[in-house]
Structure formats: C-alpha cells, structure tokens
Amino acid sequence: MTSAPRTRVAIVGSAGKMGQTLVRLANEDPECELVAVLDQGDAMSALAAFPGAVAIEFSSPAGTRALAEIAPSAGVSIVSGTTGLDDVAVRALDAASRTVPVFTAANMSIGVHVLGVLIERAIAMLGPGFDMELVEAHHRRKVDAPSGTALKLASIAQAARAGTSLVHGRRPEVREARSPGDIGMHAIRGGDVIGDHTLYLLGDGERLELTHRATNRDLFARGALRAAKWLATQPPGHYGMEHLVGSAVP
Ligand SMILES: NC(=O)C1=CN([C@@H]2O[C@H](COP(=O)(O)OP(=O)(O)OC[C@H]3O[C@@H](n4cnc5c(N)ncnc54)[C@H](OP(=O)(O)O)[C@@H]3O)[C@@H](O)[C@H]2O)C=CC1
Ligand SMILES: O=C(O)C1=N[C@H](C(=O)O)C[C@H](O)C1
Numbered sequence: 001m002t003s004a005p006r007t008r009v010a011i012v013g014s015a016g017k018m019g020q021t022l023v024r025l026a027n028e029d030p031e032c033e034l035v036a037v038l039d040q041g042d043a044m045s046a047l048a049a050f051p052g053a054v055a056i057e058f059s060s061p062a063g064t065r066a067l068a069e070i071a072p073s074a075g076v077s078i079v080s081g082t083t084g085l086d087d088v089a090v091r092a093l094d095a096a097s098r099t100v101p102v103f104t105a106a107n108m109s110i111g112v113h114v115l116g117v118l119i120e121r122a123i124a125m126l127g128p129g130f131d132m133e134l135v136e137a138h139h140r141r142k143v144d145a146p147s148g149t150a151l152k153l154a155s156i157a158q159a160a161r162a163g164t165s166l167v168h169g170r171r172p173e174v175r176e177a178r179s180p181g182d183i184g185m186h187a188i189r190g191g192d193v194i195g196d197h198t199l200y201l202l203g204d205g206e207r208l209e210l211t212h213r214a215t216n217r218d219l220f221a222r223g224a225l226r227a228a229k230w231l232a233t234q235p236p237g238h239y240g241m242e243h244l245v246g247s248a249v250p
Contacts, residue, residue, distance in 0.1 A: 006032055012058075019037075032225060051076065055077070065089040077102070077231050077232065100236055103228075109223055122208060132161075134157070140192075198211040
C-alpha cells in the first residue's frame with residue numbers, strides 16, 4: 001500500500017510562542033515533514049533549498065515581508081498568521097500569491113471562523129436597533145492592538161451593516177453619547193490570556209454576547225498545519241479560512 005506524500009513544512013519564527021508550538025505539533029504529525037526552522041537573524045534565502053515546501057510563518061510584519069519577497073523565487077508556498085501587518089507586507093503577500101499559493105488568516109482556529117459566520121447572521125437578523133461593541137483580551141506581550149482577529153470580526157460586522165465605522169476606545173475629554181453607526185473597539189492586555197473575543201450586540205431590554213475563548217496555542221498551530229497540507233495541492237492564489245472551511249450555513 002502506498003501512503004500519500006508528506007507535506008514538507010518550514011517554520012518561520014520558530015523560536016517564538018507560536019513557532020515552538022508549531023515545531024512540536026509538526027514533529028508529531030505523520031502527514032508532515034519538518035524540513036527547516038528559521039528565526040530572527042537567519043537568512044530567508046535558505047528556503048531556496050526546499051522548493052515545493054510550505055513555509056508557515058508567525059513572526060512579525062518584517063518577517064512576513066521578507067518571506068513574501070523570497071517565496072516566489074524559492075518556490076515555497078506561504079501560510080502566514082502574523083497580525084498587525086503594514087501595507088508593504090500586505091502588498092508583498094498579494095504579489096507573491098500571483099506566483100505561489102498563499103494562505104492568510106488573522107486567526108487559524110475554526111471556532112473563530114464560525115464566530116464570524118454567526119456574527120454576520122446575527123446582525124442581519126437583529127436589524128439596526130442593536131449597538132455593537134467588540135472587546136478582545138490578550139497576554140501582556142502582545143504588541144499589536146486591536147488584535148488581527150478583532151479587526152477581521154469588525155470588518156465582517158461592517159459588511160453586514162452599512163454605514164458603520166470603528167471607534168477605538170473612549171476618552172474622558174469626549175463628552176458625547178455613541179453614534180448608532182459606531183462599532184466600539186476595546187483591547188485588554190495582561191497576564192497569559194491566549195486570546196478572547198466578544199462582540200456585544202446591545203439592544204433595548206436585551207443583549208447578545210458572542211464570545212470565543214482560546215485556552216491554548218495548539219488550536220492555532222493545528223489550523224495552520226491543516227492549511228499547509230491543503231495549500232500544498234492548490235494553484236497560485238490568495239486563500240483564507242473561507243476556502244479551507246467554507247462559510248455557508250447548511
Ligand atoms: N493567526 C493566528 O491564528 C495567530 C496569530 N498570531 C500572531 O503571530 C505573530 C507571532 O506571535 P507569537 O508567536 O506570539 O510572537 P513571538 O514574539 O513569541 O514570536 C515571534 C518569533 O518570530 C521571530 N521573528 C521576528 N521577526 C522575524 C524575522 N524578520 N525573521 C524571522 N523571525 C522573526 C521573533 O524573534 P525575536 O523575538 O528575536 O524578534 C520570535 O522568535 C503575532 O503577529 C501574533 O499576533 C499569534 C497566534 C495565533
Ligand atoms: O498575538 C496573539 O497571541 C494572537 N494574535 C492573533 C490576533 O491578533 O488576532 C490571534 C490570537 O488571538 C492570538
């Protein structure tokens with residue numbers, strides 16, 4: 001009996017919190033072969049030795065950009081989970097996707113993807129009478145705010161209700177009530193919180209609180225490895241969770 005070829009993966013940002021989790025889970029996965037690990041100070045051009053591999057990158061905007069710039073000539077596909085990307089890194093990923101398959105998601109957990117689907121559905125069903133406030137909490141070492149996940153969920157909310165805009169926090173000098181089109185964005189930082197996201201839908205006499213809580217990083221790494229295995233057989237293009245999991249409610 002012949003078994004399917006293993007997906008060759010390289011981990012970029014391998015010494016980080018996500019990188020270490022990915023190295024452990026990739027080594028445990030019989031469908032993956034870990035061929036390279038790179039971190040700060042390593043030359044991204046080393047990936048040229050592994051054409052056909054999928055580089056899984058959770059590092060920094062500079063790391064994302066460096067990988068996206070080398071991937072087409074190296075012949076490696078990209079799974080990128082880094083958040084807080086600048087325009088240069090976003091454009092570099094888009095450019096790379098014209099030559100190699102690229103998968104990006106601000107959150108690789110299937111639960112957050114489903115939360116996005118539920119948010120879209122809830123807003124459409126509730127109508128305009130419900131105010132929206134989005135609260136996220138993360139560990140004390142997180143550098144970007146709001147989280148990439150919060151921004152993605154907010155973009156889903158904005159698409160579901162026209163005429164909305166993001167309002168980041170509240171300041172004492174602004175003495176005015178919220179506007180109906182506001183989506184309040186609030187970021188909590190501290191301790192070892194892995195990642196919590198709640199969209200409050202606040203109406204008259206009732207409110208919904210749609211929440212996802214991550215309790216370890218394995219779920220993000222498992223999602224990234226699943227994406228890498230899927231991406232290895234895709235043509236060049238820019239993919240996301242909607243392509244891997246789908247968005248339609250059966
Ligand atoms: N999409 C998702 O599901 C998830 C996304 N994330 C995102 O992933 C990113 C990483 O998170 P996390 O692992 O917690 O962060 P860490 O800071 O723990 O790890 C990042 C690692 O990448 C390294 N690095 C930074 N820049 C480069 C570079 N240019 N080339 C190679 N390596 C580099 C860092 O090295 P050094 O410290 O020396 O700079 C560090 O070892 C963040 O943007 C986070 O928001 C996190 C969890 C889930
Ligand atoms: O930095 C983190 O830790 C996380 N970042 C991602 C984000 O910004 O949304 C995903 C997850 O919440 C953990």
